[in-house]
Amino acid sequence: MKGVLLVNLGSPDSPTAKDVKPYLDEFLMDPRVIDVPNWLRNIIVRGIILQTRPKKSAEAYQKIWWEDGSPLIVISERFSEKVGKQIEIPVALGMRYGSMTIKNALQELNDKGVDEVLLVPLYPQYAMSSFETVVVKTMEEQEKYFPNMHLTTLPAFYKNEEYIKVLSESIAEGLKGFEYDHVLFSYHGIPERHIRKSDPTKFHCKIDGKCCTTNSVAHNTCYRHQCYDTTRRVTEYLGLDQDKFSVSFQSRLPNDPWLKPFTDFEFERLAKEGKKRLAVVTPAFVADCLETLEEIAMEGKNQFEEAGGESYKHIGCLNDSDDWVKVMAGWIEAWQNTEALPA
Numbered sequence: 001m002k003g004v005l006l007v008n009l010g011s012p013d014s015p016t017a018k019d020v021k022p023y024l025d026e027f028l029m030d031p032r033v034i035d036v037p038n039w040l041r042n043i044i045v046r047g048i049i050l051q052t053r054p055k056k057s058a059e060a061y062q063k064i065w066w067e068d069g070s071p072l073i074v075i076s077e078r079f080s081e082k083v084g085k086q087i088e089i090p091v092a093l094g095m096r097y098g099s100m101t102i103k104n105a106l107q108e109l110n111d112k113g114v115d116e117v118l119l120v121p122l123y124p125q126y127a128m129s130s131f132e133t134v135v136v137k138t139m140e141e142q143e144k145y146f147p148n149m150h151l152t153t154l155p156a157f158y159k160n161e162e163y164i165k166v167l168s169e170s171i172a173e174g175l176k177g178f179e180y181d182h183v184l185f186s187y188h189g190i191p192e193r194h195i196r197k198s199d200p201t202k203f204h205c206k207i208d209g210k211c212c213t214t215n216s217v218a219h220n221t222c223y224r225h226q227c228y229d230t231t232r233r234v235t236e237y238l239g240l241d242q243d244k245f246s247v248s249f250q251s252r253l254p255n256d257p258w259l260k261p262f263t264d265f266e267f268e269r270l271a272k273e274g275k276k277r278l279a280v281v282t283p284a285f286v287a288d289c290l291e292t293l294e295e296i297a298m299e300g301k302n303q304f305e306e307a308g309g310e311s312y313k314h315i316g317c318l319n320d321s322d323d324w325v326k327v328m329a330g331w332i333e334a335w336q337n338t339e340a341l342p343a
């Protein structure tokens with residue numbers, strides 16, 4: 001029997017340093033997130049980052065936490081429930097980090113008699129620190145605990161026409177009635193090294209301003225290309241002029257070189273260039289979370305206004321909107337009936 005496993009990143013159990021610390025430990029000790037030798041990751045994460053970050057992160061989580069819990073988790077649960085109501089096969093929700101484990105979600109499906117699973121990493125673009133780690137972890141759990149299960153993975157859907165349409169239309173809706181000079185497409189950042197590591201050709205990705213627009217098989221796993229391509233498709237759909245939008249990358253850690261331009265620097269640059277009315281969209285996320293609600297909607301607004309900006313709007317993610325639920329349910333039904341996966 002067929003079933004579906006939706007997976008997102010996960011959140012701490014509560015917005016306290018006590019609960020944020022083990023969550024960050026699991027997250028940052030993932031070799032696909034901090035990709036250095038084990039001994040060095042131990043020093044960086046446990047010896048340095050976890051000494052101060054849990055308190056700071058907990059404070060940020062407190063600002064966005066909902067009565068029902070973490071926005072990312074609550075929204076993902078609502079989405080999963082709505083998708084479940086539109087299709088005929090079981091759906092389970094798991095998180096890569098934290099207490100809503102992938103193993104428990106697979107167990108839930110197994111208990112319902114599911115032995116053919118469609119794995120849906122809830123990330124539009126491919127990165128080794130998001131999409132890939134979900135796939136690898138799910139395969140490990142499946143092989144260890146559910147050897148009779150068969151897994152199929154839904155590919156990163158950044159260029160799928162239905163996704164682009166639903167994303168573009170939700171952005172258009174968010175822009176309605178807001179007079180803007182500029183739309184900033186802010187994607188989660190990753191270290192530049194991850195781009196080169198994920199390049200199967202080992203020579204295409206140079207991050208030189210040309211490689212992301214020169215055709216290559218490397219684009220199948222290139223986060224930077226996929227972010228720019230999402231932006232190109234959405235702005236074409238919306239008919240936005242080239243000088244009305246730009247791309248940036250947020251949420252970096254203070255280690256290696258990360259993808260540029262940085263979102264916080266862009267707030268300043270745009271305000272100083274006279275783009276006083278700014279809309280910000282965050283298409284690396286399908287559900288609003290700490291990175292969108294705190295870093296963009298709250299901190300970003302302050303940064304932009306301090307730099308001279310006058311009006312600012314964060315346009316929320318697709319979340320559990322009916323149109324997005326319909327798109328996901330359609331993909332699942334296509335796989336259920338014909339094994340087809342969205343292109």
Ligand SMILES: C=CC1=C(C)c2cc3[nH]c(cc4nc(cc5[nH]c(cc1n2)c(C)c5CCC(=O)O)C(CCC(=O)O)=C4C)c(C)c3C=C
Nearest residue numbers: 009010011033057072127129130188190191284289290291
């Ligand atoms: C697009 C998806 C994501 C990628 C790629 C990604 C890479 C990445 N993230 C960190 C470090 C942190 N990210 C944190 C929060 C966070 N990250 C994503 C998504 C991606 N991360 C989401 C959805 C969230 C929010 C989770 C929530 O509960 O709402 C955090 C925790 C918060 C903080 O302390 O800032 C860290 C740390 C790295 C190092 C990385 C790539 C190498």
Ligand SMILES: [Fe+2]
Nearest residue numbers: 188189251291
């Ligand atoms: Fe992150």
